Amino acid sequence: MADTAALLKLAETEVAQEIPKEQYVPVLTSPPFVFVDGTFNTRDLGLVPGSPLRAGFAFRSGALFRLTDNGRAVLEGKLGIKRVFDLRSPEERGVAPDPELEGVENTWIESSRPDSTPDLDRFIPSEGAEGYREMYLEVIDVYRESWKAILEHVRDRPNDPFLVHCTAGRDRTGVLAGMLLALAGASREAITLDYLLSRIGTEPVRLMLLQFAVAGTKATSQEQPGFYNLVSLRTSSWNAFVDGVQEEYGGFEQFVAGKLGFSKEDMAKIKTNLTKP
Template sequence: MISININTKSHVISLLGVTLHSRQPSRIEITGDFPAATCLSTSICLLVDEYNLPNQLTKMALPTLSKADLIALSETDVTQPIPKESIFAALATPPFLYIPGTFNTRDLGLLPLSSSSSSGKGRKVGIRPGLIYRSGGFFPNGGFNDAAKTQLANQLGIKKIFDIRSVREHSHAPDPEIAGVKNYWIAAEATEKEATVNLADFLEGKGERGYVKMYMDVLRGYEEVIGALLRSLLAASEDHQKPEPILFHCTAGRDRTGVVAGLLLSLAGVSEEDVEMDWMLSRIGTELAREQLLGFAMKGAGARSVESPGFENLVSLKRECWRAFVREVKRVYGGWEGYVRGVLGLSEGEVDRIGRVLRGE
């Protein structure tokens, strides 16, 4: 048992800033004004009082934010909290969705597109709403209960979940079994090795070199599950059936998930400007777990504090880093389609059909 005394009352979703080292589930008793909650050592524990997030999002007359508002909020320094009024309004604004027990959940088809995403030829651009979802991990002891499963499977109609995590992450917290939903996770050899981050790679500029290395490793290390996701979309076009909604995730729903989202949006014809915005929105989507994620990043990178050289660049989302990664994809593969053809082994015609499925054509 671990008891934590908290004397101040929370009026918003609250985050437990501790790390448990036991491999077994541990009960955490909260004394004061918080309810009890259960955490796994690898989970992010979300504590909700009577002023909980679901009530904030469903009972309050929250204004939805404009695209410009979302962009401005996504540029908030990661070391600083986003004001609660702003985060509630943002999470009530598409493309964000609220599912208890997870976070950073979005419908890629509801990403607000700019004029730069227009094909100019009358062809659809962008992913069809209700087809592709992205999120962070699922935490049963953080609220992912039967009601959340029903929301995911019945209300959103998700039929397949693709897990983009390492062997260690998956073994500690496998995806939940949900009736009518098939889980996909591939224990590729490259994912057997835990991702190591060298802060020296993030020292210069905004950390572009570190991000390029980290994200190119995602494309190489998770190619099997990425290929399985794309082939599931391709199968729908070959069978002339309506594609089934899918969700893909990693742990934070930020880096590995962001790379795959960038690939799918690009195949659907979305402009680089709007793909970049989707990546930046993870600053908002991860706010509910910001303190935990900073702690995990410090441990993984061997940083002594948030002031450690290179650490701020590692945990921040800067446009320059995504742009540097996209340039590297073009240099190495000739672009996203080149990666799909050259690495995943799909033909030009298959890539075109995947794009049509994504756009709902």
């Protein structure tokens, strides 16, 4: 496993700047990352430095539609994934459906409403922190039914490793990962590190994701004000979101109990299953 300080430094590389292959390949082939051929940004949340989650249970990644036979074998065999949760929109799934994997249950729950198109003007001030706060607060609300299903899996199926993904495996998936880590009692530093690691994890597809972001935001170009703040991952952006969750709901645990309807007994079991074999 790479040194935490070195990981953080590399993860803070601006998205406009390329990370040399000789720097990112050793990271992406070492814990907490897992090399799964045909996808990217795959890691074990239990192996993130400082994570209280148990290893080999909760995984996150980018889209799976380009999985190779070797990638399938890793998910089905080495990692023993039993369930995949897809957080993408109907349009994303229509263009690139998840593959059928042997012995793996695919779960997709349509969100309560479509995601809003990000307003780049909201990402101009404070390096995009306020824009991220609004965007992620929408995500945590819109995908409630998915969060509920994932937490029910943690509660009821502690022996079935699972993987959660969206398209890039960084924003929607990052919100879920932050929630799981928070419920398990992770420090803010450990949660933020996992969030920032997506900067390294998406480097192999950085140019593709930049083009995807231009199309998704209807930006005139990558140079439009606010664009690079939107596509960058920064500690300040994550902190603005966490502060928003605290102000809106009282924190992640209160969101799960109050908005998703989990009881104290449920919460205790979820925490135990996240952290203990």
